[in-house]
Amino acid sequence: MDDQHASGPHVADAVAGSFAGLRPAEPITHEPGHDFPPTHHIRSAYDREITEIKDNVLRMGSLVELQIRAAIAALITHDADAASRVIADDRQVNELQRSATAMIAAVIATQNPVARDLRYLLTLDHVSYELERMGDHAGSVAKQARKLAPFPPLKDYVLLPELGGKVAELVGGIIRALVDVDQEQARAVARRDDEVDELYHRIFDEVLVLMREDAANVDPGTRILFASHYLERIGDRVTNIAEDIVFLVSGEVEDLNQ
Amino acid sequence: MTKATGDPMTEIALQPKDHAPAGRGEDVIRITGLSFHYGPFRAIKGVSLAVEEHKITALIGPSGCGKSTLLRTINRMNDLIPGTRVEGRVEYHGVDLYARDVDAVEVRRRIGMVFQKPNPFPKSIYDNVAFGPRVNGFKGNMDELVEASLQRAALWNDVKDKLKQSGLALSGGQQQRLCIARAIATNPDVILMDEPCSALDPRSTLQIEELMFELKEQYTIVIVTHNMQQAARASDYTVFMNMADDRAGYVVEEGQTLSIFTNPTNKLTEDYVSGRFG
Amino acid sequence: MSTLGSSAATTSAAVRASLTGSRRDVPGTAFQVVLLGSLLFSLAVLAVLLADVLAKAVPVFAARGLDFLSGPLSSNAAKAGVGQGIIGTLLLGAIVSLLAFPFGIATAVYLEEYATDTLVTRFIAVNIRNLAGVPSVVYGLLGLSVFVALFNAVDGDASGRSILSGGLTLAVLVLPIVIITSIEALRAVPGAIREAGYGVGASRWEVTRSLVLPAATPGILTGTVLALSRALGETAPLVLAGAVLGSFSGMQLGSLFTGSYTALPVIVYDWSRKPQDAFRADAAAGIVVLLVITLIANGIAILLRNRFERSW
Numbered sequence: 001m002d003d004q005h006a007s008g009p010h011v012a013d014a015v016a017g018s019f020a021g022l023r024p025a026e027p028i029t030h031e032p033g034h035d036f037p038p039t040h041h042i043r044s045a046y047d048r049e050i051t052e053i054k055d056n057v058l059r060m061g062s063l064v065e066l067q068i069r070a071a072i073a074a075l076i077t078h079d080a081d082a083a084s085r086v087i088a089d090d091r092q093v094n095e096l097q098r099s100a101t102a103m104i105a106a107v108i109a110t111q112n113p114v115a116r117d118l119r120y121l122l123t124l125d126h127v128s129y130e131l132e133r134m135g136d137h138a139g140s141v142a143k144q145a146r147k148l149a150p151f152p153p154l155k156d157y158v159l160l161p162e163l164g165g166k167v168a169e170l171v172g173g174i175i176r177a178l179v180d181v182d183q184e185q186a187r188a189v190a191r192r193d194d195e196v197d198e199l200y201h202r203i204f205d206e207v208l209v210l211m212r213e214d215a216a217n218v219d220p221g222t223r224i225l226f227a228s229h230y231l232e233r234i235g236d237r238v239t240n241i242a243e244d245i246v247f248l249v250s251g252e253v254e255d256l257n258q
Numbered sequence: 259m260t261k262a263t264g265d266p267m268t269e270i271a272l273q274p275k276d277h278a279p280a281g282r283g284e285d286v287i288r289i290t291g292l293s294f295h296y297g298p299f300r301a302i303k304g305v306s307l308a309v310e311e312h313k314i315t316a317l318i319g320p321s322g323c324g325k326s327t328l329l330r331t332i333n334r335m336n337d338l339i340p341g342t343r344v345e346g347r348v349e350y351h352g353v354d355l356y357a358r359d360v361d362a363v364e365v366r367r368r369i370g371m372v373f374q375k376p377n378p379f380p381k382s383i384y385d386n387v388a389f390g391p392r393v394n395g396f397k398g399n400m401d402e403l404v405e406a407s408l409q410r411a412a413l414w415n416d417v418k419d420k421l422k423q424s425g426l427a428l429s430g431g432q433q434q435r436l437c438i439a440r441a442i443a444t445n446p447d448v449i450l451m452d453e454p455c456s457a458l459d460p461r462s463t464l465q466i467e468e469l470m471f472e473l474k475e476q477y478t479i480v481i482v483t484h485n486m487q488q489a490a491r492a493s494d495y496t497v498f499m500n501m502a503d504d505r506a507g508y509v510v511e512e513g514q515t516l517s518i519f520t521n522p523t524n525k526l527t528e529d530y531v532s533g534r535f536g
Numbered sequence: 537m538s539t540l541g542s543s544a545a546t547t548s549a550a551v552r553a554s555l556t557g558s559r560r561d562v563p564g565t566a567f568q569v570v571l572l573g574s575l576l577f578s579l580a581v582l583a584v585l586l587a588d589v590l591a592k593a594v595p596v597f598a599a600r601g602l603d604f605l606s607g608p609l610s611s612n613a614a615k616a617g618v619g620q621g622i623i624g625t626l627l628l629g630a631i632v633s634l635l636a637f638p639f640g641i642a643t644a645v646y647l648e649e650y651a652t653d654t655l656v657t658r659f660i661a662v663n664i665r666n667l668a669g670v671p672s673v674v675y676g677l678l679g680l681s682v683f684v685a686l687f688n689a690v691d692g693d694a695s696g697r698s699i700l701s702g703g704l705t706l707a708v709l710v711l712p713i714v715i716i717t718s719i720e721a722l723r724a725v726p727g728a729i730r731e732a733g734y735g736v737g738a739s740r741w742e743v744t745r746s747l748v749l750p751a752a753t754p755g756i757l758t759g760t761v762l763a764l765s766r767a768l769g770e771t772a773p774l775v776l777a778g779a780v781l782g783s784f785s786g787m788q789l790g791s792l793f794t795g796s797y798t799a800l801p802v803i804v805y806d807w808s809r810k811p812q813d814a815f816r817a818d819a820a821a822g823i824v825v826l827l828v829i830t831l832i833a834n835g836i837a838i839l840l841r842n843r844f845e846r847s848w
Contacts, residue, residue: 042464109519110490338734340652367737377728380751390736444736
């Protein structure tokens, strides 16, 4: 986990230097969302294309949040069919991501965006990637729910529903921060990932205890561990998106994964 | 979340886009096997292409590849140069423009042209726009026609109080818009533009491109540009021409602009749009 | 640190020295002096000429005033006037304008706008330029042998020496000038204007009439001014083609166009050859009148040109 983040002054400088062309020249003190998405181009088609890409990504975000909640709901209600639908619906998230990337490539190829336009598009490209991965994780949670469906719940799924609910909230929160392009909102959401991590560790410990107690608990327990791991990964990706938003607004590369 | 009959996921995910690709519209201009000679020199060879109505078609290519020459064969402007010869067919709504009984003057009324350097007449703004209709025998309300043309060229608000002033007193971008108004005053079908923005500043260039976007609802536009970014931004179709070893121009590739700039089929096209030559 | 400072100071001093150096541009100044000198010399010559003429002319005007302007020719210097000459010069100017200008401009329009560039047209253009350089005496001979003989044949002896043949001779003389200056004026109209005209579906006639000619008018008018000034000042062709030297009773309304005639330059020429000083003074006064008429003609043409040459 730690090797993902650059360490030492030299590497950090190099990383920061490589972003020099992309960051704004002075610290930005905009109103939240004031200058994004960048519009008011002389050519109205440009405005429309950027807005369409933004809407596409926001649609992805809403979908992912729904998927998470649906996966947890399928788990609690032992509904294997509902879980199967979640797995199937991930296809739509993937298609949205492909079309977002295609549209971004088209705008870059034809409109030659620079400065704020370019940073915004690159941010959206990365966010759509993260959301696609989050969708995959939600699908994986649904797979575990499908496997758990025939069996009685192990200790009310040990806080898994609570974890799922919290993660879904975070996803909703970060999408709102993206709509508003508000770095303070983004930071606030990123901080709440601590709660997710804490919940995850509690589930981990409790399930280990349950598995040691009774061998019959190993099967469902393992599945619960997997599901909670995927949910925790979603939380980490929410933090990645938060870092993107911070960079977009302030031009600073910050590690929000404390 | 939308209220719907089915799965909320499906509702949100793939809302239909507005621009479903429809069938191709009519081809206003069809060029077949066109070769053009300035005396003994062959400037373009074997050009075949079609121009779809209500679309913007861009001709791009390196200097000397014959794109302006090709443009000018469409409205028979090259007739004015002595010693030129045309082989092949240029069809306009199915009519061969170089047939013996076709009057070049009538052709140019229906296929208008905007030139590289804005060239308003040394007359008033009003007379600039009115000139074309006058020489073509327009008998209706000239004031209305002038106003409508200037409106459509997005110039009316700038000049409505000074129609009697000289056309040359306007800024570069305004002059070019005046030339566009002048061209559309004769109610043409097609507007040919020969590098219309190359003498203008970036802001005027973008304004003209926005204007082209509005104009294509009523007219068909063919534009020659040496500015690739402009072709990428503003056109629906792009035709890439190159100069062969015998210095004759030919068409390398043509297609939808997005394909040409994201995934061209010909390596030469790819090299040109990537800036590896030309 | 201190070395950095002082070297900066020396560098700046060196820069100052090189920028404010006292390198003098001798050839340039000398050239300017020569140019100025030439201008002053030309002005001086003109001034001397004008002064000389005015000095001789003023007493004549002072003594006789309007009588000089209206009186007929006479062998008596004290009575000789330039009235017939003024009429003659004005009539000649009118004939030249009416004949040379339309033909000359039309020729220029044809050569420049309509004719294709063939060997024949190039041959014609070269010849027109040559004709502009032919000495005016030659035109006088032409006038004598063609126009005078023609009118003689038509109307009986000696009627050939009329103001018509004089006017025709002068018209032919200035025709090449009108053609050449009109061609230049037409060429100066930017091709872009013609292109734009063709682009909106105008025919060649419409482009020429409504776009090219209005734009070329100032230049064409300048050409006509030049031609007219030339015509008004010519003496030799008129003498050869039949202007009367010496006094005559003529220039009456009835035989205005068929009878004898004279013109101001001819009168001046005639008087200046006479031995009497009084006639020289009369000649000077005649020169002044001629200058005034030429200036008025030029002024009218310039006014016309300015009217056409608006702020476009």
